[in-house]
Amino acid sequence: MASKTPVGFIGLGNMGNPMAKNLVKHGYPVIAYDVFPEACKEFQDLGAQVTESPADVAERADRIITMLPSSPNVREVYTGANGILKKVKKGSLLIDSSTIDPAVSKELAKAVEKMGAVFMDAPVSGGVGAARAGNLTFMVGGVEQEFNAAKELLTCMGSNVIYCGEVGTGQAAKICNNMLLAISMIGTAETMNLGIRLGLDPKLLAKILNMSSGRCWSSDTYNPVPGVMEGVPSANNYQGGFGTTLMAKDLGLAQISATNSMTPVPLGSQAHQIYRMMCAKGYALKDFSAVFQFLREEETL
């Protein structure tokens, strides 16, 4: 174990914290950084080396994982005044697990390549629970020859590591899945609501959909209607799960990618607008299946 070379980890938030801990568990010496020093403290106690900046991390580790909230944070961590690129070593492997605009991933990959290092995008699916359990899914984009090196680290944190293609395709796969998920979830919510108003029992309707061509993950695994399934957010007042705010963010990325590639996404863009409106109507922190509740509210005078 002691022979393992250190791994840098930047961004120790809700997701990064359990991910980095899984690296520690697998015996990797971790070189940690977070913009909030208190986030690092726990890792100091676990024996990790805590640093002052992304540049410091790059100086001490030639494999670095970043897990940050959004594109501007990732840009800053890479290209900022004390960013990774200031001290990155030739041949380093830089893996970004943040969910960001694939165009930004490509832009950073070019900058990294100029320094003689390698960049891969590897966003995850699965939430905090999967991060803790170490069974995230990683969708990986980048040079294929480096995929095995990345996979070695990522399998410490995930049970499923999929090679998607060139840089940016990991992000693309993630935002595509989440866009279709949002569309199916809103579709399931409005369909269930319509059926109920037309006199159908919700459990029966779900059963019919699930044995028919309307079947989808949102109807058969994560049904948004309270009382239809157990163990899902709709059974628990839409707590836990995947927050509406995060879904709105991912749909914003899909929208930007679609706009830039001139791709028509009529339902994806409408789904984006609906989650946007929900965020402003008190649903920001509820699970995204709460769109059923949002649409369900009765008209009253």
Add this chain to the structure above:
Amino acid sequence: MASKTPVGFIGLGNMGNPMAKNLVKHGYPVIAYDVFPEACKEFQDLGAQVTESPADVAERADRIITMLPSSPNVREVYTGANGILKKVKKGSLLIDSSTIDPAVSKELAKAVEKMGAVFMDAPVSGGVGAARAGNLTFMVGGVEQEFNAAKELLTCMGSNVIYCGEVGTGQAAKICNNMLLAISMIGTAETMNLGIRLGLDPKLLAKILNMSSGRCWSSDTYNPVPGVMEGVPSANNYQGGFGTTLMAKDLGLAQISATNSMTPVPLGSQAHQIYRMMCAKGYALKDFSAVFQFLREEETL
């Protein structure tokens, strides 16, 4: 066999023809009517009795199945000058397998009840192939005590007969399923198109979606992208399958039901508009998965 009492069948088109033949095969004497006399000829040869009007059918049979294109046709067949209601016998069982507005089903059920007879709505899923093979799915709405009597006939034509609740809920279940189907199909099409433009291989993307939360019948069983699956309309230039025109019709019914019940269906109404536009752009007779092709077309100057 000879002891079976006759069954009326009105509407011998693409769907009604094979359905009525399955009744004949099961030994039921069929009393047939169609607005186009030539549609009946084949049944005469099969030993069916051919009549001059729906009223005539009602005079000779106390169980009648109707299979017609749209609400006005069903209204005419029931309440027209020579309609069923002119001669319907007390205690008759009238089953309408057309796909129509559930509000019209309810209206007809009331009129039928006044005559001392029973009305059930029993629209089908599954197309001409399933009608021939006798494995349609029937979604049945009406008085529960009469369900078994209806089921006896419907099982001659379908492998799946589901009781949905009071009159109109069969229609409700059907249009709900088809609305969610349309939403998921368009969603799958725009997602696949976006992924392809972002550099993903379509087969790989389908595989990722199908193991993730974006999974739906349209992605895993009826994928709209040529080359991803075999034996589906997208593998055959979108021929066969479920026509865009028929999907547009069902979405129109969903829209009217939603408007009348003041139910918000933001994606359902957008799906309706998209299939509406496709009908006017040369896609009317293609399978509804051709929405991929519709969205796929490249912008050119």
Add this chain to the structure above:
Amino acid sequence: MASKTPVGFIGLGNMGNPMAKNLVKHGYPVIAYDVFPEACKEFQDLGAQVTESPADVAERADRIITMLPSSPNVREVYTGANGILKKVKKGSLLIDSSTIDPAVSKELAKAVEKMGAVFMDAPVSGGVGAARAGNLTFMVGGVEQEFNAAKELLTCMGSNVIYCGEVGTGQAAKICNNMLLAISMIGTAETMNLGIRLGLDPKLLAKILNMSSGRCWSSDTYNPVPGVMEGVPSANNYQGGFGTTLMAKDLGLAQISATNSMTPVPLGSQAHQIYRMMCAKGYALKDFSAVFQFLREEETL
């Protein structure tokens, strides 16, 4: 004055009440009916004859105006057990000023014609204020030869009486205008909101739009942003004006007409969904320009 022949008036609600009073003011003996007897009391005091049913009205007057909330009410008043058609005299002129589905207008016109009488649809624009002041706009559909006879009565209540074409076109003109109004209003609201978030002063932005190609009635006459104009509902917490509930109703009629005529209305159907959602989120009784407030709400965690 005494020589004027009586005019029937059915439906003495918010709109019907001041309209019927204007007929009285112009010297017409009014034969009144309302489903709520108390609504008639005031007219009794004004010297009107109050009756027991629409049929009674038809017995005593050969010109009748109806002003009712929705299609089912109009159907009942015409074709119900004690409806107008039970006693309508040959040659009567029946004018419906309700806003309803043009298909229902056509259906009633046929039934009226069978009785040897004439039906015209004449929905109004302008609210309660215009009804009081007698300056409503009437959009009239029906046989052109009868237009002058209708106009004689309608000019007592409105300043603008427009002949639109055959039966149903009055309704068509009204719902077309209101659909475009709803689209422009939502468009103005989201545009103003976007501009404000991008740093523009709302008054300046309104001024720029109003001198440019974005100009519309909603931006230059009825601006939805508080502080931009005086004397409009947005200056008075969205009280008064044209209620969100009424706009949702008219958009529902537009939607049904569009569905039945297979006309794509992508923005009209989306506008309908938005007003539908607003009704369920506490905006039902606010002026329809409150969509600015609905979209304006900030996202907070």
Add this chain to the structure above:
Amino acid sequence: MASKTPVGFIGLGNMGNPMAKNLVKHGYPVIAYDVFPEACKEFQDLGAQVTESPADVAERADRIITMLPSSPNVREVYTGANGILKKVKKGSLLIDSSTIDPAVSKELAKAVEKMGAVFMDAPVSGGVGAARAGNLTFMVGGVEQEFNAAKELLTCMGSNVIYCGEVGTGQAAKICNNMLLAISMIGTAETMNLGIRLGLDPKLLAKILNMSSGRCWSSDTYNPVPGVMEGVPSANNYQGGFGTTLMAKDLGLAQISATNSMTPVPLGSQAHQIYRMMCAKGYALKDFSAVFQFLREEETL
């Protein structure tokens, strides 16, 4: 005249060409650059100095106007290897009349400020005709003290120069106007189409809308229905005017600004999708009012 100091002009395309000519007409010595050398030739003949790069322009002129197709072009001209910023003089005034993402305008303004110069965004409304006639409208964002200096130049090319606020608000005003314009145009097109299918005469319907609350620039000045008005693109097979491709581009900018500012734009985003689809269906080069034709096409089997 000879005493006027030179003005740099970068981007001599459809719009830039007549704009720069108007500067020449007003006696300004022009320092010209275009990425296509042949675009400069004409200006050489007019006595302008033609240069090799944006940096060269910056070396020779301390007032520069840029008129380029999109954000990446503007970025390249400013920050590229031979970009303006390589040689810009302190105190220079740099005016960008391209229509781009306001976030990019802000980013460039910061970079320009670091060099001791001033950046203003000044996109135009009015097309090639207005550029030739010198009556464009300029919407200007930037430091207020510099507005008069900018106005001196811009009035040579436009009849209307409006100060909008800080950097980026010129772009904001432009994309807001065009978003509302697109929404109103599509709304007018679907309303006119619905009215026609419901039996209304198009001229009459336009007249009714224009005297009512549905009135907008698209209905009263630029009606999209052939036969309603003269001298507009709809009277000339949708040739000339403002191309669908350009509208789609501006709506993409509005979409990106809305996504980044988390502003819900439900109709704006739908308008974007519709123009996107039109571009792929053969409408790219037609005037944007051709959306009427797009929606008008009849369904046929």
